[in-house]
Amino acid sequence: MDTFGLVVIGSGPAGVSAARAWLEAGGSTPVLLVSADRDEPYERPPLSKEVLAGDTQPEGSPIDGKPLPNQVELRLGQPVSQVDTDARTVTVGGEQVGYGQLVLASGSRPRSLPSADADADVHLLRSLDDAQRLVAAAGHARTALVLGSGFIGCEAAASLARRGVTTTLVSPEKAPQVDRLGTHAADAISGWLTGLGVTLAMGTEVSSIRAPRQVHLSDGTTHEPDLLLVAVGVEPSSDYLDGTALQQHEGRVVADEHLHAAPGVWVAGDLARAMHAVAGRPIPVEHWGDALAMGEVAGANAAAAAAAGSSDKTESKEAWKPWDQVPGFWSTIGEHTLQYAAWGNGHDEEVVDERPGRFTVWYGQDGRLVGVLGYNAEDDYERGQALIEQGAELAEAARGDRPAEAAGESEDESEGGSGSDARDDAS
Template structure:
């Protein structure tokens, strides 16, 4: 089997999907093979903590593309077959089933896995995480018979899932290790708004509370609250990049991620990296940026696909995310390395904008029902400009 002009994609998430699509759109004419350990073709993950969990979105709304997309674009999809080895000298990918896939270009888009804290009971089968479609189905099934749930972690996955479960009639307790949700990333002003929204949705939030352990998968030990009995435990305690394959292959990694340049090229010839697993150089920020956002994975995948096809593309768009907390939407763009000042601008109704600055330069913007500010803020962040006097 020859790999003279084959593009092998390792991963079944948004980065791999976007890379395959961009490769074809940029004129890439070689074979394309997408290898995934998942049992399903690439699908939407954002709905898993929201409308899919609540049963408002069906199975048919999850796939990123219909089945004929892959056939029409000449993309071979190999599922339920994990990649276990990468020979960068011989340009060959090895899978668990024993298959070999020679390549001209290879994309490592292995993503990340839920990080379980090193505490007693964290790996108990009744202690759930939410990352895959299978996780979403299992959580939804468990919620059907649950009267109460404890969610550890007040990031956006935790907050979104807490609201969804509460709307399903489950009594939800959210463990927030800080004084306010998302306080470190977004500041206390936004943290207070998130806390108010959660309480409006019937979620009980225990701030300043750490998870110490889970006994038998249901009895939750925390600090300072001694013990919580519950029917359902969900860990929303972050993710860990899946960089083992790259490390074993001798590809340069740092901070647990694969090093890549602004075109998603790694230290190994012909090997690219994109998505959560990559620490890629950002051309506008002029430094490598770690990101764990859906839209950024799509962008990085598009750049990798164009690079493999021989077309020009560099990473210049500022990273950011979108979150839907019930009916309340948040849009956020920022470089992600801190701010000196956060200025809240309240608009009509509940709408607001928060401008984040460092040394008077806009380094981030967060909006709720203020799309014009989001668009303007994105441009200011990318250009490294100060906030105009008249907002």
């Protein structure tokens, strides 16, 4: 039986980032990275945007533009069927391999609709293979129906419309993203979509989908598009962990703020339900940038634990990195890019700062700043991330206050040395 210092399950951003971080931290080689995906690790964000719109070819580009280090052995198209955390083995393609440290980064898979016939011609969008089939279908389609108004649904609807396909977006939400982002952002997204020619069927449920592509909606209408895309969210890919002693919550692996789930076991990305070091509570995330950041933490901590000779020594844990980045993502809908960072547990107040060609939405809960969304407002986005992490008040963010450290730097560098000057400059 082959044994590796590190085995990584999953070839997405979390898995790739973990493998790189392990090596950069001096982890032993070689490293084994296994994945059910047939393609070498690739960037997923372009699939619903440039690739689907026809701006680029449906070919995978390396994550962060860099190939995997030579010390990483890839086994693709080989799903893991079993993990034994006591024996420290994983079963890959029927073969057992041993590990010193294990990073679980298998991500998630798109949800399907139970109301759809098993043989209905339905597209999902998660992998490069999905994208290639979807692009091929879009090349022959005159009409499309997109089910779901999350960011994948909105991005895909915009991309289909841009390539000349008459597209309708269906969602039970009253407006795209209104439940998460509030009315101002939802109205902006609605305008961008309708400006591209997308028809919005909001507040509408799917009653059933009959083969091949007959969609019955709760408003009594029936659609028979040439292309049908279901984008109604994702669920963790964790079936292979059934029977292990790992603690799970709704399919996600429970971990501490260091992304440590069990002796020798770490988790990162969509699969994790990890305690956040700053928020002080578990935060599940499903965003590309967060997966990269979590993978880096998991890989570095696994290397530190291996170097210490045990994943449970108290003195080893003192050197582990915490997961402390404020969760967030970017989304491009047509030609419009949104930047969003938030704790993700909702909000009860919004403050909007709108100027020509840009806007910022500040989100508060019980007076505390819990999120920021920027359109053409990268300065506010970056300022907001730091303020959220520092536990700032909503009013402080809305009036232009800077994070504590940045404010001190501004005072030192400014001629007048005034904190109010710094706030005026930032606003």
